[in-house]
Amino acid sequence: MATSSHFPAATSCAPRLSGTTTINSALELGNSAIWSLSGGLLQISGGVAGNNRDITISGSGAVTINSIIATASGKINATGTGLLTLTGSNTYTDTTKISAGSVINIQNSNALGTTAGITDIDNGGALQLQGNISVGTEDLTLFGSGISNTGALRNISGNNSWAGKITLDNATAIHRINSDSGTLTLNGVITEAGKADNKDLTFGGAGNITVNGAIAASNGDMILSKEGTGLLVLNGVNTFRGSVTITDGILSVATIGNGGASGNLGRATNIASNLIFDGGTLRYTGATASSDRNFTINAGKTAVFDITTNNLTFSGVSSATSGGLTKMGAGTLTFGGANLHxxxxxxxxxxxxLTGSGNLASTNxxxxxxxxxxxxxxxTTKTGGMIIGNGKTLSGIGTINATTTIQGxxxxxxxxxGVLTNVGNIDLQSGSIAxxxxxxxxxxxLYDxxxxxxxxxxxxxxxISMGYTPAINTLYFVFVNDGTDALTGTFSNAAVNGSVYTLGGQQFKVSYFGNFEAGIPSFTGGNDFVLMAVPEPSVGLSLLGATVLLVRRRRTDLFRNDA
Known part of the structure; x- marks a missing residue:
């Protein structure tokens, strides 16, 4: 049963509590305090005077401190599995320590005390932000990925920011920063501890994260991953040298330099394994630029390039995997190399x-x-034009600006x-299919x-694939040329102009001289290929028989009238 208790000022404090306990008066600690809450909720609303003593919160119960924690040098230690919530504008100046299995939720910009202190989060511990707060230049050290991989630093809701330096200090664990909803903005530098080893940094969650500070690694490589459906924006001049992997959501950058040059994606070399698409989207929002970076699309995944306005050129290429590629955004994505996906x-x-030797020969x-x-x-400037190889397909409802060769x-x-437009010459070679x-x-x-x-x-x-039964004499202008350029050759299975062929189970009369551009489209008079639906032979014979019978009856009637 929940109880409500009021504790006066004390010279020491080491209670073991359960149920709901509310302390409205001020707490003055004479010795270091250990609050162990086995269940329920401890609410402290009257202020805590630490007197340079440490405060340790343990146990499985939740603790909420709504008032100010004031102490010159005492530490705040979260060691229990219950949630510790800090909502006051605290003035303590020492370290905040979050142990494995522990969570501190802060809802005030100064909840962690003055920026003279630091915050350490052990592997398996977590610091949660919510309430539209702006934490100052307090240093933060991460040792892991939080509880159940939900983020050592975690934006619960709202638009919250952290201005201090964030240090990654575990060579064997993934350091994870998550945003569940809203936007988490990181304005300080993100760096690794001064050790010659690699660090893994993962950004995740369904919310958004903006990193304005530089991501730097001077003693080892840093491996960066984007997970979760949210948006990650990297604005810093990043100097880390490790790979970047996009698994889900959107990674947005305004600079993509050559391999080895610092930029939003770091300064890794241009080898394909340093930019990996395992799903997700790379969004480019910067000025027209080029990069020599190669990239890898993991097997069965799709790399999405969202170029919002300008032109981004890759002289590098994709690696040879079964992955796909999607171009989005109003801008231009240019490939100068032979992509192998x-x-x-x-x-x-x-x-x-596609320019120069740029190619997509291995893909539909x-x-x-x-x-x-x-x-x-x-x-248009690609050597040899656009070639759709044997076994590959070109489809869609857009426009191809190219001299196009169809082998597939x-x-x-x-x-x-839909309508697919080719601006340029087109050659449907022997063995190809339209x-x-x-x-x-x-x-x-209604027709292609x-x-x-x-x-x-x-x-x-x-x-031809029929989706309905056409009316007799209906015209289908499936291949429309402009009014001036030549249409030469014929389809192998409809070779004779004016003849009737069975296509898709339907009888069509074909013309290579149709005129779609005329005011009234016609079967002749132009250079378009057109199909005209005609009756099936049995239907035609039946109609002919009916006509002959009608003529015979009319003639019989005439003879009778003459008689």
Missing amino acids: TGTTTVKAGTLK IIVGDAGSSGAILDA TISPGNSGP EFQLNGATAGT QLKVTGSATLSGALS
């Missing part, structure tokens, strides 16, 4: 540009998908019909269309 490459927004490519706007694949498959649209889906009579919304501005050469096969 084999997963799908998708341009959702903005421009993905989608230019624009559902919800995309203005997605462009640009290979070209398939406008995505899961449904796929079109017909679900109705409207180009782009490939638009070409440039000459077009056809040698491959035509593949």
Whole structure:
């Protein structure tokens, strides 16, 4: 049963408490105090005068100190498994120590006393921030990842900041900083203790974290990881030399220098293992820039590059894995090397540009998908143009600016019909396939269309997928050339102009001289490839038989009238 007790000033304090205990009067400690709470809640609202004594909170019960802790040199030690909450503007000047299994929650900018003291968090301990507070230049030392890997420094809610230096001091553990919600802003330097060993630093959680101070490592490498669905913004001129791994969420930077140069991503060399995508997004918000960094996309994962406005050029390449790549953002991402990833490459927004020897020969490519706007694949300055290799597919609803060679498959649209545009010459080579889906009579919304501005050469096969039964004489302009450039060659399985072929289970008459651009699109008079739905042979014969029978009946009637 909970009780409420009032304790007067004391010369020493070592109570063992349970239930709910409220102390409204001032506590004056004559000796070092150990408060052991086996359960329930201890609330202290009347102030604590430490008299240069240490205060240790142990046990499994929760302790909330709403008033001021004032002591010149005494320490605050959290050693229990219960939550210690500090909401007062404390003035103690010594160390705050959080042991393994212990948690301190602070809800006041000065809850940890003056900045003359430091805060140490053992491996398995945690410091929680909430209440929109701004902690001053107090030094913080982390030895681990918190309780159950939830963060040694953890933003619970609200927009909170820490201005002091953060030191990583465990060579065998991961140092984790988490934000559950809201934004945690770190303005001080993050560094490792002066030892020649590597340190692991992970940022995680569903909330946001902004690091304005530099992340530095002078005695060993620092390995940085971004986990959780939240946003991590790195603004400092970072000098750490270890790898960067993006697992989830968004890592946002404004500078990506060459390998070895300091910047938001540190100064690691340009080897592919120093920038690893295990999922997640790399967002670039800076000015037009270039980097020689190579990168790795882990097998089965997708690297997302979100280039918000300007142009970011990678002269480096992706490593040879089954991972995929997605381009987002209104800006331009340029590759100057031959990327080796084999997963799908998708341009959702903005421009993905290939220059020089830049290549995506080992991957399926989608230019624009559902919800995309203005997605462009640009290979106008790429040596040899854009090549879609055997067994690979180019699809989507965006635009390709390139001389394009199709050795594999070209398939406008995505899961449904759409228009794919190629600005430049296109060559559908022997063995290639052009796929079109017909679900109705409207180009782009109900049936697929490939638009070409440039000459077009056809040698491959035509593949039609029917999603409905068309009306007789319906026209489908599936391959539309501009009004001036030549359309040469034919599809191998629809080779003779004006002939009828069965495609996708439907009879079509084909024309290589259709005119989609006319005021009224027509089967002849231009240089577009068009399909016209015609009756099945049995239907045609039935109609012919009905016509003959009708003529015979009319003739019989005439003879009868003559008689």
